[in-house]
Amino acid sequence: MKTLPNLPNECYYMIFNNLRHNNKSLFSCALVNRQWCRIIIPILWNELEHHFKDKRIIKIFLLTLNAEEQALLVPFKINFPNYPKPLFEYTSYITSVNNYLSEGIRNWLSYKRYGTRREIEYAIECSLIAMFIRTSKNLKYLSLNEIICNQLIFDGLYDNNTITSLDLYSYNISDFKSKATDELLKLLSRNSTITSLNLRSIQLGSEGVKTLLETLYNNTVLNSLGLVGNQIGDEEGNVLAKFLCKNTTLTSLILASNNLKSEGGKALADALCKNTTLTFLNLASNDLSSKEGKAFADALCKNTTLTSLNLDWNNLGSEGGKALADALCKNITLKKLDLRSNELGSAGKALANALCKNTTLTSLNLANNRLISDDGEALANALSKNTTLTSLNLNRNYLRSKIGKALADALCRNTTLISLDLGHNYLGLLGLEGIKGLVDILCKNTTLTSLNLACNYLTSEGGKALADALCKNTLLTSLDLSENSLGPEGGKALANALCKNTTLTYLNLGGNRLGTEGVKALAISLYKNTTLVSLNIQSNNTNFDLKNYIQDIEILQ
Structure with missing residues (x-):
């Protein structure tokens, strides 16, 4: 019998590290010999993520x-x-502790029949967090809630020199404010490794925000700050704006789900004209109006560092959208812009014109903006001229079928777009005439790898047409055809396409009334297909359990 090659540990580590997301294979390899086991165990425990939910993992933690x-x-x-005691110091390999830990504790308590009172959950979570801080030599990310109020955890954090990202959130806001704010500020003034801080739903208030920022004036390490859901209004917005005018280290600021509105939003926009370090700004869901939209447009004309701006779920309106479109014609640094759910309406043509001139934007999200059909055609034509955009989201704009042909013509010439979302646009309302453009896209485009056509009234005829196109397409890796009433015939046509297609890895066919006949056809095709790794067939009126027949593919049913 041949013996295994005697490779250096570094080589084995590189090989096994490529399997880090395939726990089943790694477990099998760990049983081969002691050398492999010693190399693999740290990889397995490096990123537990959702495995924190496993009650067996909690049992091992308690032993430590x-x-x-x-x-x-x-x-x-x-x-x-x-x-x-465990054979390995498992917790020393952990790099991230997330919210799944709470779920795992509840699962363990339920299994041991202790009940799931919040007090006992907190006590266990507190003891485990203190243990992670004490034992882990590689801990980088830590998520905490009110349990940070325990002095044992604070003492551990004061001495810790590995954690770079801290995420704090609160259920009991008053308790957090009264016990933890002072300790948190002490930590920030003493710690020299935390580069990212996210405070969620803590609601520090104007005085709390002022005190936090005063501490950060002297901090030269923190480069990412999140204050999501903290009821930050005009007063706090003004304080943050003044901070941004002076700060020289922060590169990322997340202020989503607050109440900045007019004065606070305008102050932050003005601050962007002076700030020279911020590259990422998220102001989603802040009730910003067209006035603030114009202020941010003006800021984009002057700012030379921001590369990502998220203004989704505000009320910028068509005037705010047009102002931002004009700014895109002048700005030369922004790469990602999210304007989803802003009632942009007639601003579509202005944005299309901007895409013809802008040479830096790579991602644009215009979902749920009630763009009119003509705007959709203008955006489609802009794609034939734009040479930088790689991702475009036009979901839920009710563009209807006319845009299909315009997009097909544009994408035959476009050589950069790789992701296109056209979900919920009624593209199939005119039957095959509206679908023909989509078919041409799959047959002629040379770059698109991800396409969302969910909820477009494609019906079985559209399913068959797209299935034929999939037999010829050699680029697409992700396709969403959910909620399209494809029926059994459409399901069978797509099953036949899967026998021939060699690139698709993700396919969503949920909510299509495929029936048992259509799902069985898919089961047969999956034995022949060699690339698909995920298939969604939820809500398809069938009792046929595809999971029992296919083991190597992730099936959502």
């Missing part, structure tokens, strides 16, 4: 608690697992 951490659980009479 020291006496001080166990003492937090004494009042709840928790019996610790009576097992030997």
Whole structure:
């Protein structure tokens, strides 16, 4: 029998690290010999992510608690697992602790029949967080809620020199403000490794925001700040604007889901004219109007560093949209712009004109803006001239079928777009005439890899036409055809296409009334297809369980 090649550990690590998202294969490899096991265990425990939900993982964590951490659980009479200490220092390999930990604790408590009272959950979470901070040599990201109020955790954070990203959120706002704010500010003034801070739903108030920013004036490490859902209004917005005019380290600022409105939004827009470091700004859901839209448009004409701006779910209106379109003709740094759900209406043509002139934007989101059909055609024509855009989202704009042909003509000439979202646009209302353009896109375009056509009234005829196109397409990797009433015949046509297509990895056919006949056809095709890794067939009126027949593909049913 041949022996395994004797490779250096570094080579084995590179090989196994390529399997880091394939736990099943890594577990199998870990059982081969001790050398492989010692290399693989750190990889397996490096990014637990959703595995924190597993009650078996929680049991291992509890075995790692020291006496001080166990003492937090004494009042709840928790019996610790009576097992030997783990062979490996598993927690020393963990790089990220996320919100799934809370779910895992609830699962363990339910399994052990302790009940799921919030007090006992907090106590266990607090002891485990303190243990992670103490034992992990690689911990970079930590997500916390009110449990940060425990002094044991603060003491650990003061001494920690590995954590770079801290995410704090609160259910009990008053409790967090009264106990944790001062300690958090002390931490920021003493810590020299935290580069990213996200405070969610803590509602510091105007004085709290002022105190936080005063602390950050002297901080030269933090480059990312998030204050999502903190009821930040005009007063706090003005304080933040003054901070941005002086700060020279912050590159990312997230202020989504606040109440900036007129004065606060205008102040931040003015600050962008002076700030020279910020590259990412998120102001989604702040009730900004067309007036603030014009202010940010003016800022984009002057700012030379911002590369990503998110203004989705505001009320910029058509006037705000037109002002931003004019700014795009002059701005030479912005790469990503999100204007989803802003009632842009008739601003579509102005934005199309901007795309003909702009040479830097790579991603534009115009979803849910009630663009009129003519605007859709103008945007389609702009794609034939634009040479930089790689992602365009026109979802939920009710553009109807006329845009299909215009898009087909444009995308035959466009050589940069790789992702296009046309979901919920009624493109199939005129039958095959409206679908023909979509078919041409799949047959003639040479760059598109992701296409969303969900909820477009394609019916079985449209499904068959697109299936024929898929037999010829050699680029598309992701296709969403959900909610299109494809029926059994459309399902069978797509199943036949899967036997021939060699590039598609993700396909969504949910809500299409495929029936048992259509789903069975798909089952047969999946034995022949060699590339698909994910298939969604939810809500298709069938009792046929595809999961029982196909094991190697992620099936959502």
